[in-house]
Amino acid sequence: MNHELDASATILTIDDEPAIRESFHLYLEDYGYRVLEAGDGRAGIALFESHHPDLVLVDLRMPEVDGLQVLNFIVSHSPDTPIIVVSGTGVIDDAIQALRLGAWDYMLKPVQDLSVLLHAVKRNLERSRLMRENRAYQQHLEEQVAIRTEELQHANEEMREAYRQLKQSEEKYRSIFDSLTDVYFQVDLEGVIEELSPSIADNLGYEREQLLGRLFWDSFADPAHCDSLLDRLEQSGTVSDFEVLLLEQDGSKRPCAVSATREAESPTGKGRIYGVFRDITERKQAEAKIEYQAYYDILTDLPNRSLLLDRLELALSRSRRHGYTGALLLIDLDRFKTINDSLGHSVGDQLLCEVSRRLKGVLGEGDTVARIGGDEFVVLLANLGQNGSETKREVQAIAERIMQILSFPILIRDHELYITPSIGITLFPMQEEDGDAVLKHSDTAMYRAKSSGRNTIRFFLPDMQAEADERLGLEKDLRLAIAHNQLRLYFQPQIDSDGSVCGAEGLLRWEHPEHGMIMPDRFIPVAEETGLILPIGDWVLRTACRLITRWSDDHFGTLLRHIAINVSPWQFRQPDFPERVERILADTGADPRLLGLELTEGVVIDNVADTVEKMASFKALGVKISIDDFGTGYSSLAYLKKLPLDILKIDRSFVEELQEDESNAAIVETIIAMADHLGLEVIAEGVETETQLKFLQEKGCGRYQGYYFSEALPIDEFEAYVAERNDTHGGGDLV
DSSP states (O other): OOGGGTTTOEEEEEOSOHHHHHHHHHHHHHTTOEEEEESSHHHHHHHHHHHOOSEEEEOSOOSSSOHHHHHHHHHHHOTTSOEEEEEOGGGHHHHHHHHHHTOSEEEESSOSOHHHHHHHHHHHHHHHHHHHHHHHHHHHHHHHHHHHHHHHHHHHHHHHHOHHHHHHHHHHHHHHHHHOSSEEEEEETTOBEEEEOTTHHHHHSOOHHHHTTSBGGGGBSOHHHHHHHHHHHHHHSEEEEEEEEEEOTTSOEEEEEEEEEEEOOBTTBOOEEEEEEEEOHHHHHHHHHHHHHHHBOTTTOOBOHHHHHHHHHHHHHHHHHHTOOEEEEEEEEETHHHHHHHHOHHHHHHHHHHHHHHHHHHSOTTOEEEEEETTEEEEEEOOOOSOHHHHHHHHHHHHHHHHHHHHSOEEETTEEEOOEEEEEEEEEOSSSOOHHHHHHHHHHHHHHHHHTTSSOEEESSHHHHHHHHHHHHHHHHHHHHTTTTOEEEEEEEEEETTSSEEEEEEEEEEEETTTEEEOHHHHHHHHHHHTTHHHHHHHHHHHHHHHHHHHHHTTGGGGOSEEEEEOOHHHHTSTTHHHHHHHHHHHHTOOGGGEEEEEEHHHHHHTHHHHHHHHHHHHHHTOEEEEEEETSSOOOHHHHTTSOOOEEEEOHHHHHTTTTOHHHHHHHHHHHHHHHHHTOEEEEOOOOSHHHHHHHHHTTOOEEOSTTTOOOBOHHHHHHHHHHHHHHHTTSOOO
């Protein structure tokens, strides 16, 4: 929607919260509106009477004069003024009542995304404008109805005088009556239909005779519309162009505008309501089309340049205010012009629609993908957090995912088409640039990508590009890590209450030929973003199972009851993950009872039903399941009781601060008691001091893991540690 259409509009904000009024005021003024503020209902009514605003934003819950009273006043004095109710979740019943009383729209506060407010304001101002433009047409029609109604009334009076006059009047009446395209209706004050024009068949699909004698009000799809119409007729005697939804014979709903008059009972006759209603489907469609075309690309249904810039300006404002980082990705399709010219615009259009579908599938709910012209698409990532290095990695990963999904062949009319994108990326805010400047920066970066050989990604700033290249290099090296035998599995011992080694946790390391030992926190995110976590996870599982088999054959396994490995959320959510584990166990000959799978709380709670089903599969195999970092996420008995668990691992963050933080000590004690109640084993992670160990012993924790005993060790050092410790401490104490 063009700002020039409503830039001069006056908006009255009525709210007893100054912060909300100020945020609305500042935001709407930025878009050229004149904004009035009232801190309570009484002041709002006074401003309404003196300034006659074009639109009103009103809160419901206010002292003295509340929002419903303000709504009643405005509807009774100026029913055509748009009213948007902005109120909290606690007053939803009042909000429903407000809509019944005549409010045009309703928004929930706090309004997190002010572009939604702006969209509602524009939409309702546009609706008000359309109503004014249509009024001339409606007035002409109402004059026709009035003339015809007067003729009908005259004919009815003649009918009472004499049969001959009745006959003549009826012929005149029928001539007019049958020619109506709108539907004339006449009902008594109870709503029983006394008369209908034959045009009812064209409008709602009924034959006239089907509805005579039935309640007209039963044809209203929404009883609230009916109640509001009757209230207005009761108050003023007439109503004009009142929009309702009427039920067609097949049950579908048709938008109609009702104009009616109420005649009260008199000594000469009973009261009645008569008038016309007309189908306004085309008008509503035209309104929707006008609004849609202002903001969306007709071919792809994506936001257009106008809506993108609106959202980008809002994202810039919020990022500066809250310290968020956002990103804009401009995507240009390589070779699209060649495809379009050689195969025709129809094929080109289908190709663009498929690209838009794939792009939408990549993005999150809060992100925007837009088409700004030709074969150029834009992705807006509004809030990527406040950590600069993580943001750059995340944006790089998303851009690479876009390249991947666009690289798959597209089949159109037996043509197998291949396209590649050139992607330019700009992070914002950098300085005081506006939306056009950010878009221009992305365009510059995109052309750098094209000049670098196409099918590539370029950041606007050289230092960002350097970091992206480094991450890409890490990804390339990671793809070779398994084949080149660079991954290592280390083991951190788990100690029993008698001081012997009872198990271990397998921890992944990457021994890079150039960069040395790389820890998981650096390369696991890259592996998850690129999908490499699946083959890496299989390698870890297979390696652990081979070691279990080797240790069992050497009788080393009799010392160990449990070898655990960490499972990525990506692995666990694979539909065939239980079958993969079973197949690897069978291939390696490992005893399932010695294998443990460690899951994080987030994985468990994400889809409890799926988690329970998979855990049951592992339970049937004999594989043990433990919850890692327990207590840091969504811990509750509600889901613990549903899960076939074996072990809870107390997160190291609680163990580290046992002496410094009494609440941590209480949490640890509670977890141990909870596990005991549920019949689960407990392992405390991060045990580093004798004081921590003694506290855990006193509270009943029977297994421990941490630097107090040993760091994670390579396989040969782990085997030596187990042998030495079990010889030294077997059956003894922990120290």
